[in-house]
Amino acid sequence: MRTDATEVLDSAIPVLAKDRAASMQVIASRAGISRATLVRLFPTRKLLVQAMAEKILNDCDKILARAEADAAPMDQVLTALVAEYTPFAQLWNLVYIEPDVSGLPEASTRAKAIFLRTVKVMERGQNSGLLRNDMPGTWLASTFCGLAETAWELTLEGHMGARQGPDFITAILLHGVSA
Amino acid sequence: MRTDATEVLDSAIPVLAKDRAASMQVIASRAGISRATLVRLFPTRKLLVQAMAEKILNDCDKILARAEADAAPMDQVLTALVAEYTPFAQLWNLVYIEPDVSGLPEASTRAKAIFLRTVKVMERGQNSGLLRNDMPGTWLASTFCGLAETAWELTLEGHMGARQGPDFITAILLHGVSA
DNA sequence: TGCAATTGAAACATCGATGTGTCAATAGAG
DNA sequence: CTCTATTGACACATCGATGTTTCAATTGCA
Numbered sequence: 001m002r003t004d005a006t007e008v009l010d011s012a013i014p015v016l017a018k019d020r021a022a023s024m025q026v027i028a029s030r031a032g033i034s035r036a037t038l039v040r041l042f043p044t045r046k047l048l049v050q051a052m053a054e055k056i057l058n059d060c061d062k063i064l065a066r067a068e069a070d071a072a073p074m075d076q077v078l079t080a081l082v083a084e085y086t087p088f089a090q091l092w093n094l095v096y097i098e099p100d101v102s103g104l105p106e107a108s109t110r111a112k113a114i115f116l117r118t119v120k121v122m123e124r125g126q127n128s129g130l131l132r133n134d135m136p137g138t139w140l141a142s143t144f145c146g147l148a149e150t151a152w153e154l155t156l157e158g159h160m161g162a163r164q165g166p167d168f169i170t171a172i173l174l175h176g177v178s179a
Numbered sequence: 180m181r182t183d184a185t186e187v188l189d190s191a192i193p194v195l196a197k198d199r200a201a202s203m204q205v206i207a208s209r210a211g212i213s214r215a216t217l218v219r220l221f222p223t224r225k226l227l228v229q230a231m232a233e234k235i236l237n238d239c240d241k242i243l244a245r246a247e248a249d250a251a252p253m254d255q256v257l258t259a260l261v262a263e264y265t266p267f268a269q270l271w272n273l274v275y276i277e278p279d280v281s282g283l284p285e286a287s288t289r290a291k292a293i294f295l296r297t298v299k300v301m302e303r304g305q306n307s308g309l310l311r312n313d314m315p316g317t318w319l320a321s322t323f324c325g326l327a328e329t330a331w332e333l334t335l336e337g338h339m340g341a342r343q344g345p346d347f348i349t350a351i352l353l354h355g356v357s358a
Numbered sequence: 359t360g361c362a363a364t365t366g367a368a369a370c371a372t373c374g375a376t377g378t379g380t381c382a383a384t385a386g387a388g
Numbered sequence: 389c390t391c392t393a394t395t396g397a398c399a400c401a402t403c404g405a406t407g408t409t410t411c412a413a414t415t416g417c418a
Contacts, residue, residue, distance in 0.1 A: 020198075020200060023374085035397095036395075036397075039377070130357070133358065146326065146332075149328075154318060159321070173356055175355045176352055177304075177310050177311055177323075179310055202404085203405075203407095212365080213365070214406095216366070218407070222407080223407075224406070224407090
């Protein structure tokens with residue numbers, strides 16, 4: 001039963017996102033393996049965290065590239081972006097918090113670039129008349145990322161089904177909580 | 180120059196909210212005092228964190244009590260609640276993350292109670308017809324708390340003036356990012 | 359100025375997490 | 389079935405953070 005590094009990584013992401021101080025022991029237990037095996041896969045805690053960051057950054061890159069290339073009307077672009085929001089929620093919960101990541105010039109730079117590209121998408125929405133123009137794109141992008149985090153936490157806590165996340169985000173993002 | 184514990188607490192909150200693993204050394208430096216002095220004020224790291232939690236919980240208690248007693252129309256109640264959002268943002272950034280807090284039965288219970296009371300306020304808004312009724316109050320309350328966090332982070336990063344936070348939250352909360 | 363209180367600096371022991379290594383048990387391919 | 393590779397359990401040294409103590413320097417009041 002050879003241990004799959006990718007599976008370990010996937011199970012480690014929510015653990016570390018929730019508690020950045022989680023020990024290798026805890027991470028290993030959640031993954032259902034021993035600390036020794038975990039250390040064999042990722043000899044250093046820093047390597048583990050960096051592998052997580054790289055996976056998440058790659059996911060976000062792909063999703064953003066798709067949104068940027070999408071020539072459809074902005075409301076459809078936004079809906080598609082929201083539908084794959086999960087990596088964004090994990091990105092900011094992990095990359096932004098973890099010194100082993102934000103200390104890495106490469107990861108830090110990529111994270112900033114991803115945020116700036118998200119801002120660009122929002123500004124495209126502003127120019128197309130879909131999104132409000134009375135606040136900077138930065139705020140709108142942060143709102144999107146924040147809502148992604150909120151949906152993710154609601155899902156983790158069991159208040160929300162995994163399938164409901166995207167619709168929740170779209171509804172609140174576009175129309176707020178008003179009746 | 181006798182050190183003021185309250186000032187130390189105030190400067191420690193953003194530090195610990197951003198990085199729960201921040202050492203006593205770092206916290207002391209940010210407060211402009213030595214580790215020895217910090218330890219004299221808060222003999223244990225746990226005591227420091229608990230003092231922070233208690234301060235924030237007290238702030239939230241007061242604000243919620245005001246909102247609950249307020250007989251004004253719901254839109255005014257909500258605006259008043261949002262105007263004092265900062266403690267809420269700090270609450271979830273700290274209490275939710277920090278084991279020394281969530282491990283404390285008292286703090287954990289109080290945090291849950293505060294969230295439930297926030298849900299109640301949102302449900303009052305739903306019953307009054309101000310807020311949408313197609314999703315549970317839990318989601319609306321989480322949205323509010325999440326937006327508070329977003330505004331707080333935008334402020335910390337310098338993207339938003341401190342005075343703009345409440346208006347931003349109200350605008351997005353009620354109407355979303357649509358034009 | 360002189361005294362009491364407070365602070366900062368340093369040394370020290372302790373504790374938990376980490377990284378390294380070893381070895382027996384076991385899964386899986388041949 | 390046999391052999392090889394992988395895993396889990398354990399022991400060990402190391403490192404950083406913590407909490408404690410001591411002492412000199414500095415502050416602020418009498």
